[in-house]
Amino acid sequence: MAGSYEIRSRFCVFRGPAFRLPVVVIEAGRHRRPASPVRRGGLVVLCWLAVVTAAPRRHSSELVHGLALFGHLVSVVLGFGAVLLVDWFGLLWLAGRRTLDDVRRTAEGAHVPIWLGFAGLLGTGLFLGPPSPTKAFAVLLVGVNGVYTARLMPAMARGSRLLTRSLVATGISQLGWWTAVVLGFLTSRS
Ligand code: HEM
Numbered sequence: 001m002a003g004s005y006e007i008r009s010r011f012c013v014f015r016g017p018a019f020r021l022p023v024v025v026i027e028a029g030r031h032r033r034p035a036s037p038v039r040r041g042g043l044v045v046l047c048w049l050a051v052v053t054a055a056p057r058r059h060s061s062e063l064v065h066g067l068a069l070f071g072h073l074v075s076v077v078l079g080f081g082a083v084l085l086v087d088w089f090g091l092l093w094l095a096g097r098r099t100l101d102d103v104r105r106t107a108e109g110a111h112v113p114i115w116l117g118f119a120g121l122l123g124t125g126l127f128l129g130p131p132s133p134t135k136a137f138a139v140l141l142v143g144v145n146g147v148y149t150a151r152l153m154p155a156m157a158r159g160s161r162l163l164t165r166s167l168v169a170t171g172i173s174q175l176g177w178w179t180a181v182v183l184g185f186l187t188s189r190s
Contacts, residue, residue: 044143068127079117138179
């Protein structure tokens, strides 16, 4: 429609009278809505349940076990390493040496390595054997608390401080990761 303008959004179309202006079309992109925290939490619990119940009670071959253990350690580095980086930025913020925006951006950037590491730990654990009940609980805590922590982020972006909740979630995360690491190490020594 020459000589008019048309602006389309996802919900409505604005049309203007015939000016001698080029047509301007702004189409809002189709964004997939992120899954709700309940769905994400449900997915984490399902994957955890599947891995903990399916982990072999008998030893797999030396080669498979060795490869899985290597993958397990790489996943610890990736997942827990990214978590430690975010928490370190959180500490710097508490000390007044970083802004809340720095922490939020670091947490957003670390999201993928954290979940890749966690998924890698579940996937490789499948070939290592069942974890002790306490370690299994620590792994579940890490996963569910991770979903909750990711949910706090948008609120922080709106400027809400949520200091107490973030501190509690960070404490739970550290407790869960360290428990899983120490118990995994003890299992490998026994
Ligand atoms: C947050 C998640 C997890 C963390 C941080 C973690 C961490 C570790 C670490 C640090 C080790 C010691 C490796 C070594 O000393 O060479 C280990 C070993 C082990 N992990 Fe995990 N782990 C996690 C999840 C799992 C899961 C989900 C399973 C099983 C389904 C599992 C099963 C095992 C087993 C059986 C060993 C002993 C392997 C061996 O030496 O034979 N882990 N884990």
